[in-house]
Structures are given as structure tokens and as C-alpha cells.
Amino acid sequence: MGFSIEYLEAFTAAVETGSFSAAARRLGKAQSRISTAIANLEIDLGVELFHRSGRYPTLTPQGEHLLREAREILSRCRALSNHADILAGGVPPTACIAVDELIPSSMLAELLEGFAETFPHTDVEIITGVMGDVGKIVISGRAEAGIEIPIGSPSKGCDWRLLGRMDFCVVAAPHHPLAALKRVTPEKLAPHRQLVTISNRGEGEPDAYLFGTRIWHCQSGPLIKELIQRGQGWGSLPRHQVSDDIQAGRLVELPLTVAGGYFQADICFVWEKGRPLLPTTEWLAEALTAILKASHTKKTT
DSSP states (O other): OOOOHHHHHHHHHHHHHSSHHHHHHHHTSOHHHHHHHHHHHHHHHTSOOEEOSSSSOEEOHHHHHHHHHHHHHHHHHHHHHHHHHHHHTTOOSEEEEEEETTSOHHHHHHHHHHHHHHOTTOEEEEEEEOTTHHHHHHHTTSSSEEEEOOSSSOOTTEEEEEEEEEEEEEEEOTTSGGGGOSSBOHHHHTTSOEEEEBOTTSOBOOGGGOOOSSEEEESOHHHHHHHHHTTSOBEEEEHHHHHHHHHHTSSEEOOBSSGGGEEEEEEEEEEETTOOOOHHHHHHHHHHHHHHHHHHHHHHO
């Protein structure tokens, strides 16, 4: 079979417009060229596609069956052409992003949903980490960019952009001794075990946030929350992770006398220093900024 895309375009255009002459006008070609293309397609396929006895050509039963496949082939050809155009424009076939595990999954899902609509031919790989892990993954070249909640300042060796901030609150179990206090000072926190997040490279929270004299370090935020709920200590967790538990009475937000009772952490977009952002990573940074702003506006209204 040696039929061409031009033959399939003539075939489908003739069906959709109702005549060979109308198909020629749509495709900007001479009617004779359309007639010849369809005749050649019939020869190549070995079947008659149109009845030509009437004023206008009508599909044969064989033509009706093959029309669907012809349209599918043309659709795939257009997709191939569009994909090639995107790649020629500098859009990579795969985007690998490192993400701090504290980023809300609903926010990340919204971001990736928009990405899929904007870059339908780009595959995505998401790598999660905590603390300084994200920056290290980017610096190693494993990911093109990262969404980081840094310890203090963003990772050295990375260029970065501030996207927004995340609220943290200090919580304990309802049956924990701290939960009964009306005012919680650093001195009141100190005797009780503090549960703290740590990266897989041993990087932990700054000393300014360490009040306990007994500290357990853990890489897993969900495990820290579970231990707090069981009364094994207190800790600072993202508000979005504990708001439902506080409302349901499974956790208590401690009334701290420092930092206004809660903490904020920066959310930064990081990438290897000196390298320009790709179209995909530039889009991710701008889209996440918009999502964070919309989330903040929703909370304050």
C-alpha cells in the first residue's frame, strides 16, 4: 500500500463537504487533483470508496467503514506534527521536578493538571524530598527545577524565585500536658519532647525553632503527625496538614506567646545556578505563584 496523507485528506474532505469540487475549494487544490487522489486511494486500497452515479458522490459501505480509520490516521499525523513543532520550539519531551513533601497534594495536582493541558506531549516525573533534599536533587542534575521549602535561605548553588509562603502551627494531642495550658512559652515547651523534620542528609530545622531539650528527628511528616496525635510529643506542622485534625479535636493548636502563635516558611522555585529556565519550568513557576495567590485570597475573604 502506497497511499499518501494527501489521498486521505482528499477522501475525508470530499465526505465532509459533500462533493469533489467543494473538497478542492477547502483544500485549495484543483478538482482534478482531488478526483485523481481519491481514485488512486481506491486503487491502493483495492475497494471503491464512493458511488459516482448520482449528482454527488456518496459513500459505499466499504467507504463508510474506512472513513473512521482515515480520520484517525489524519488525527495522529496532526498530533505528530504538533509534537514536532513543540520540540523544535525548545520544549523538552520530559520535565523532572523535585518537590518538597510539605507542598499540599491538592495544590500540586492542580498545578500538574494545568501543565497537562498546556504541554500535552511532555511527560512528567516528580521526585519528593524534605528540607534541603530538593535543592540537592536539582544541583545533582536529577531534576530541572524544584519546589522547595528551604531551611533559612534557598539551597546554595541554585538560582531561586520566591513563590509564596506556607503557614505552620504548633500542635499537640488533646491529652498532652501542653494542651491544657492557656499560654505556652518557650520555657513551657522545653521539658517536652519535640518532633522535628530532618532531611535524608541530616539537615534539620534551624536552632531558632528548636525549643525542646529532648528531640526526635524524622524524615516523614505523616509519621510526625501520627506520633503527635498519640501524645509522644509536640511539633510544628503545615496548617493545611492539621486543620482538619484541629477542627475534629484530634489535635490542639498550642497558644504560643512567640511568633504570633504560628510560623511561616518560604516556598521557593529553585533551579541550577546560571542556567535559563526552560519553557516548561518557567510555566510551572508562574502557574504555582498564581495558585498560591488564589489560595491566599480565598483564605482572607
